[in-house]
Amino acid sequence: MANDTMTSVATLMRDSQKEILADWVDQQLKDPARTQAVPESSLRASSNEFLSIFQEAIQKGNLDNMAAPEWEGARKMLSELSASRALQGSTPSETASFIFSLKEPLFALINKQLGAGNIASSEAIVRYSKVLDQLGLYTFESFQKSREAVIRRQQKDMLEMSTPVIKLWEGVVAVPLIGTLDSARTQIVMENLLQAIVDTNSKVAILDITGVPTVDTQTAQHLIKTVSATRLMGADCIVSGIRPQIAQTIVHLGIDIQDITTKALMSDAIREAMERTGWSVIRNTSQES
Amino acid sequence: MVERIPILKIGETLLVTIQVDFHDRVALALQEDLTDKIVTHSSKGVLIDISSLEMVDSFMGRVLGNIAKTSRLLDCHTVLVGMQPAIAITMTELGISLQGISTALTAEDGMELLKALMSKKQKRVSHGRQIARK
Amino acid sequence: MVVKSQESRAIKNEDDIAVVRSSVKRVVALLNFSLVNQTKIITAASELARNVLEHGGGGEARIELVDEGDRVGVRLSFEDLGKGIPDFDKAMEDGYTTGKGMGLGLGGAKRLMDEFSITSNSPSGTKVSITKWQERI
Numbered sequence: 001m002a003n004d005t006m007t008s009v010a011t012l013m014r015d016s017q018k019e020i021l022a023d024w025v026d027q028q029l030k031d032p033a034r035t036q037a038v039p040e041s042s043l044r045a046s047s048n049e050f051l052s053i054f055q056e057a058i059q060k061g062n063l064d065n066m067a068a069p070e071w072e073g074a075r076k077m078l079s080e081l082s083a084s085r086a087l088q089g090s091t092p093s094e095t096a097s098f099i100f101s102l103k104e105p106l107f108a109l110i111n112k113q114l115g116a117g118n119i120a121s122s123e124a125i126v127r128y129s130k131v132l133d134q135l136g137l138y139t140f141e142s143f144q145k146s147r148e149a150v151i152r153r154q155q156k157d158m159l160e161m162s163t164p165v166i167k168l169w170e171g172v173v174a175v176p177l178i179g180t181l182d183s184a185r186t187q188i189v190m191e192n193l194l195q196a197i198v199d200t201n202s203k204v205a206i207l208d209i210t211g212v213p214t215v216d217t218q219t220a221q222h223l224i225k226t227v228s229a230t231r232l233m234g235a236d237c238i239v240s241g242i243r244p245q246i247a248q249t250i251v252h253l254g255i256d257i258q259d260i261t262t263k264a265l266m267s268d269a270i271r272e273a274m275e276r277t278g279w280s281v282i283r284n285t286s287q288e289s
Numbered sequence: 290m291v292e293r294i295p296i297l298k299i300g301e302t303l304l305v306t307i308q309v310d311f312h313d314r315v316a317l318a319l320q321e322d323l324t325d326k327i328v329t330h331s332s333k334g335v336l337i338d339i340s341s342l343e344m345v346d347s348f349m350g351r352v353l354g355n356i357a358k359t360s361r362l363l364d365c366h367t368v369l370v371g372m373q374p375a376i377a378i379t380m381t382e383l384g385i386s387l388q389g390i391s392t393a394l395t396a397e398d399g400m401e402l403l404k405a406l407m408s409k410k411q412k413r414v415s416h417g418r419q420i421a422r423k
Numbered sequence: 424m425v426v427k428s429q430e431s432r433a434i435k436n437e438d439d440i441a442v443v444r445s446s447v448k449r450v451v452a453l454l455n456f457s458l459v460n461q462t463k464i465i466t467a468a469s470e471l472a473r474n475v476l477e478h479g480g481g482g483e484a485r486i487e488l489v490d491e492g493d494r495v496g497v498r499l500s501f502e503d504l505g506k507g508i509p510d511f512d513k514a515m516e517d518g519y520t521t522g523k524g525m526g527l528g529l530g531g532a533k534r535l536m537d538e539f540s541i542t543s544n545s546p547s548g549t550k551v552s553i554t555k556w557q558e559r560i
Contacts, residue, residue: 149493152558191459195374198373202394203398225381229374229380233372233377234369312437343465346473348473373462375458382535383466384517
C-alpha cells in the first residue's frame with residue numbers, strides 16, 4: 001500500500017509539475033526571509049530542475065535513506081545550489097527554506113488528489129514531510145560547509161598575505177610580523193623565511209615583532225623555533241621591535257630566549273645585519289644640506 | 290656489505306656529500322670512517338653537505354652531533370651545509386637543535402666558515418655562523 | 424572515515440626502517456601534501472619505526488590512505504610486541520629515554536602530526552597511531 005501511494009504521488013507530481021512549480025515559486029517569492037540575492041529567473045530555473053530530479057528519485061521508491069544512491073542527483077544539485085547561494089550572499093534560512101517551502105504546494109496537491117483527511121493522504125504527507133525535512137537539513141549543512149570552506153580559504157590567503165618576506169639588502173632578509181603569532185602562522189613564517197633565505201642566499205634574517213601585540217610564553221616558543229630553524233640552515237636571525245612593555249613581560253614571565261640576538265628597533269637590527277655581512281654605511285657629509 | 294659514503298680530502302679539510310638514503314648503518318659507518326680519516330690525515334676541518342638529504346630524524350641528528358663532538362676531540366671543526374628548509378622546520382619541531390655544530394647555507398660559505406674556524410684567531414666571521422657552544 | 428588503501432611493512436631490522444620510510448614517502452606523494460608536511464610525516468614514521476625496533480624488539484607498520492569527505496589524510500600505525508609502556512606521561516616527555524636515542528621519538532612524532540594516539544597493553548606490546556590531514560579545497 002505504501003508503495004502505491006509513493007508511485008501515485010510521483011505520477012501526480014509529473015502530471016501537475018507546472019502547477020506545483022508555480023505554487024512553489026510563489027511561496028518562495030513571498031517568503032519574508034527572502035533577500036534579493038537570488039533573482040526570480042534563477043529561482044524558477046533551479047526550482048524546476050529540482051522538481052524533475054525529486055520526482056525521478058521518489059519514483060525509485062527509497063523514501064527512508066537520503067544517503068542512498070537513488071538520491072545522489074538530488075544531493076548533488078542541492079549542494080551545488082547551497083554553495084552558489086553561500087557565495088551570492090543568501091542567508092542560511094533562506095537557502096534552507098528552498099526545500100521547506102515545497103511542503104505546502106506538495107501537500108496541497110496530495111490532499112487534492114487523495115482526498116483531505118483520509119488515511120492515505122495523511123500517511124503520504126507524513127512520509128513526504130520526513131523526506132523534505134531530511135533534504136532541507138542536508139541543504140543547510142551543505143550551505144554551512146561551503147561557508148566554512150570560504151572562511152578557510154580566506155584565512156589561508158590572509159596568512160600568506162600577512163607574512164611578506166622582504167629582501168633588505170644583499171644577504172639580508174626581513175619579516176615584519178603583524179598580529180598574533182600562533183602556531184599556524186609560525187609555520188608559514190618559517191616556510192616563507194627559510195625559502196627566502198635559500199633563494200636570496202641571505203646570511204642574516206630579521207624578525208621584526210613591532211606589530212605583535214603581546215608576547216606570552218607560547219609566542220616566545222614560536223620565536224625561538226623560528227630562530228633555531230634559521231640557524232640550522234646556516235643563517236643568523238635577529239629579533240627586533242621589542243617594545244618596552246614586551247621586554248618587561250619577557251622578563252616577568254621568566255622566558256628564556258637563550259642566545260637570540262635582540263634589538264629594540266628594526267634600524268638597530270639593520271645596522272647589525274649590515275655589519276655582520278661586511279657592509280658599512282657612511283654618510284657623505286659634503287652632500288648634507 | 291654496508292654502502293659507504295665517499296670522503297674526499299682537500300688540503301686540511303675533509304669533504305663529505307651525503308647523497309644516498311642515510312640508512313642507520315651507513316650513518317654509523319660514516320662516523321667511523323670520518324674519525325679514522327681525521328686522524329690519518331690530521332685534518333683540521335670537516336665539511337658535510339646534506340643538500341640532497343630528504344629528512345633528518347633524531348637518530349641521524351645524533352650521529353651528526355657525535356661526528357662533531359668526536360672531531361672536536363681531535364682538534365677538528367665540523368660544518369654542516371645545505372640543509373633544506375623543510376628539514377630545518379621538521380628538526381626544530383622534533384626538538385633537535387644540533388648544539389655544537391656549525392652550519393652554513395652553501396658549500397662555499399661553509400668552506401669560508403671552516404677557514405675562519407681553523408685560523409687561530411677565531412675572529413668574528415661574516416659569512417655563515419657558528420652556533421654558540423656552551 | 425573511509426580507508427582507501429592500506430599496506431603493511433614488517434619491522435625486523437634497521438634496513439626495514441628505511442623501507443618503511445620509502446613506503447610512506449610513496450603514499451604521501453599521492454596526496455597533495457606540501458614538501459614540509461611530507462618531510463614531517465616521513466620523519467615521524469622514521470622515529471616511530473625506530474621505536475618499534477629499539478623498544479618493542481620489532482613489529483609492524485601499517486600505512487593507510489584515509490578519506491573523510493572534505494579532507495584526506497595518511498594514517499600510520501606502529502605495533503610492537505614488546506614490554507609495553509608502564510608510564511605514558513614519562514614516555515611522552517622530551518629527553519626521557521629507556522633506549523639509546525635522544526628521547527624525542529614519541530613527543531616529537533606527536534608534534535609533527537595532527538593526531539596521535541597510543542595504547543599500550545603493558546606488558547604485551549604498544550600501538551601508536553598518527554594521522555596527518557590535508558584539506559580538500
